[in-house]
Amino acid sequence: MPFRYHRTVHFSDTDAAGVVFFARYLSIAHEGYEEALAASGVPLAQFFADTGVVIPIAKSEASYLRPLATGEKIIVELTPQTIDESRFAIEATIWKTEPAEKRAAHIRTEHVCIESATRRKIPIPPAIQKWIESAA
Amino acid sequence: MPFRYHRTVHFSDTDAAGVVFFARYLSIAHEGYEEALAASGVPLAQFFADTGVVIPIAKSEASYLRPLATGEKIIVELTPQTIDESRFAIEATIWKTEPAEKRAAHIRTEHVCIESATRRKIPIPPAIQKWIESAA
Amino acid sequence: MPFRYHRTVHFSDTDAAGVVFFARYLSIAHEGYEEALAASGVPLAQFFADTGVVIPIAKSEASYLRPLATGEKIIVELTPQTIDESRFAIEATIWKTEPAEKRAAHIRTEHVCIESATRRKIPIPPAIQKWIESAA
Amino acid sequence: MPFRYHRTVHFSDTDAAGVVFFARYLSIAHEGYEEALAASGVPLAQFFADTGVVIPIAKSEASYLRPLATGEKIIVELTPQTIDESRFAIEATIWKTEPAEKRAAHIRTEHVCIESATRRKIPIPPAIQKWIESAA
Numbered sequence: 414m415p416f417r418y419h420r421t422v423h424f425s426d427t428d429a430a431g432v433v434f435f436a437r438y439l440s441i442a443h444e445g446y447e448e449a450l451a452a453s454g455v456p457l458a459q460f461f462a463d464t465g466v467v468i469p470i471a472k473s474e475a476s477y478l479r480p481l482a483t484g485e486k487i488i489v490e491l492t493p494q495t496i497d498e499s500r501f502a503i504e505a506t507i508w509k510t511e512p513a514e515k516r517a518a519h520i521r522t523e524h525v526c527i528e529s530a531t532r533r534k535i536p537i538p539p540a541i542q543k544w545i546e547s548a549a
Numbered sequence: 550m551p552f553r554y555h556r557t558v559h560f561s562d563t564d565a566a567g568v569v570f571f572a573r574y575l576s577i578a579h580e581g582y583e584e585a586l587a588a589s590g591v592p593l594a595q596f597f598a599d600t601g602v603v604i605p606i607a608k609s610e611a612s613y614l615r616p617l618a619t620g621e622k623i624i625v626e627l628t629p630q631t632i633d634e635s636r637f638a639i640e641a642t643i644w645k646t647e648p649a650e651k652r653a654a655h656i657r658t659e660h661v662c663i664e665s666a667t668r669r670k671i672p673i674p675p676a677i678q679k680w681i682e683s684a685a
Numbered sequence: 686m687p688f689r690y691h692r693t694v695h696f697s698d699t700d701a702a703g704v705v706f707f708a709r710y711l712s713i714a715h716e717g718y719e720e721a722l723a724a725s726g727v728p729l730a731q732f733f734a735d736t737g738v739v740i741p742i743a744k745s746e747a748s749y750l751r752p753l754a755t756g757e758k759i760i761v762e763l764t765p766q767t768i769d770e771s772r773f774a775i776e777a778t779i780w781k782t783e784p785a786e787k788r789a790a791h792i793r794t795e796h797v798c799i800e801s802a803t804r805r806k807i808p809i810p811p812a813i814q815k816w817i818e819s820a821a
Numbered sequence: 822m823p824f825r826y827h828r829t830v831h832f833s834d835t836d837a838a839g840v841v842f843f844a845r846y847l848s849i850a851h852e853g854y855e856e857a858l859a860a861s862g863v864p865l866a867q868f869f870a871d872t873g874v875v876i877p878i879a880k881s882e883a884s885y886l887r888p889l890a891t892g893e894k895i896i897v898e899l900t901p902q903t904i905d906e907s908r909f910a911i912e913a914t915i916w917k918t919e920p921a922e923k924r925a926a927h928i929r930t931e932h933v934c935i936e937s938a939t940r941r942k943i944p945i946p947p948a949i950q951k952w953i954e955s956a957a
Contacts, residue, residue, distance in 0.1 A: 423579070424842065425844070428837070429836070434833055436711035439707065439711065440708045443559070443561065448557065473707065477744070483594035561700060564696045565700070571877075571930075575847065576844045610881070696866070715833065716831045719832060729892065755855070756855070756859060756864040756867060
């Protein structure tokens with residue numbers, strides 16, 4: 414089952430157009446990714462510090478489907494997927510919840526596993542792979 | 550009883566020093582303020598739109614007591630207080646929760662009630678005053 | 686000739702991984718878009734207020750090629766392009782400048798012209814179209 | 822002479838109230854601090870990495886005097902001042918520039934010099950002290 418992260422839109426997410434700033438949808442999707450991993454026992458910042466592995470985002474694609482206003486309750490639904498030995502993708506849908514559940518955005522990010530010291534690609538670490546398999 | 554807003558620190562809250570960026574503590578306190586009002590039936594953005602009242606922040610003071618790292622669970626505890634007919638203050642304490650509850654920051658903001666159309670000060674609206682009295 | 690926007694990376698652009706947070710590349714590209722339009726005589730916020738036109742971003746794609754650290758001097762190079770009657774795209778390249786000019790990111794955004802009051806698509810306004818033609 | 826940092830207000834600085842979000846004034850003042858130090862030959866991030874010194878902000882005070890809208894040209898004027906052996910303050914004034922120069926905010930931050938490894942206070946490093954003296 415996809416992980417669902419619940420969140421309220423705050424003033425600091427919005428811009429003078431009155432709704433969430435486009436780049437902020439990506440931050441919100443990233444929060445969902447952090448929460449999903451933490452919920453599966455992999456606190457990401459701790460994981461980076463402990464293993465010397467970093468997982469930069471290499472690509473992102475986003476479709477902004479509906480504006481989101483301050484105070485709105487949203488849900489980020491995430492599905493990870495292995496791309497190859499070193500890379501995985503996350504498909505995130507941001508849902509409006511009121512008055513009915515409607516897609517507000519769809520975001521796809523590609524993540525590459527790298528050894529911090531050498532900057533070389535490495536296989537997806539087992540703890541991350543386990544999360545991908547359980548959540549896919 | 551003071552309102553308590555629960556929050557996790559995210560990567561987007563931090564900077565290259567590895568911990569939450571100082572200005573971000575104020576954003577987090579503001580999230581708590583929005584949540585406290587919403588919980589008492591006053592969704593702030595809706596309130597501004599419906600009443601033509603705006604409540605800009607005139608002053609802030611902050612003491613940054615402890616660094617906060619990505620993944621940390623924090624609590625924002627808020628106490629509002631009337632200053633005069635048009636102004637109120639909010640005292641916000643941000644608490645670390647692990648391994649023990651410790652103060653991470655203390656933030657005080659002053660808020661002025663203004664009629665949007667004329668930019669003139671007006672008395673604190675009843676809905677906000679009610680929240681202040683119930684939460685003080 | 687493409688517009689070139691010069692910028693320094695600040696602490697508030699970075700996260701605990703020590704480099705610019707991925708979503709922040711999109712904000713920086715948007716700054717370049719605002720600067721490019723302002724330089725051609727179309728201050729965007731004023732334009733929205735005066736015309737009742739809004740131009741939300743419908744899609745974005747980004748490739749993050751190199752990390753950027755606090756203090757780095759970067760250049761955002763922008764090329765707009767008409768997609769159809771109501772839509773245009775912007776190709777933005779973010780360049781590192783030191784020690785040599787190297788691509789740090791490539792970002793493509795799609796923008797849709799909308800009448801604010803009705804939320805209906807409208808033709809690209811002449812002032813924007815003129816910028817697209819002069820800068821393409 | 823105080824250092825003056827020139828900056829344009831961007832959409833990402835604003836919130837749904839249509840003007841710069843209060844916490845963002847502090848980020849903008851911090852940009853000015855980074856630029857002032859860089860201009861005097863002390864790129865702050867590099868300095869932290871090279872010396873093992875960090876300089877967290879212990880306190881901030883801000884008065885928000887005038888709203889700032891997207892597209893506005895602003896100037897941040899900074900004056901540093903020694904507090905004691907380990908601490909200095911920065912007084913930053915953010916100026917609107919159009920139609921006339923008017924104060925938009927005043928921000929005071931207190932900075933403590935700390936050895937990163939031990940988290941102990943240390944005297945203000947000579948390079949920083951030199952900047953304080955030249956800019957005061």
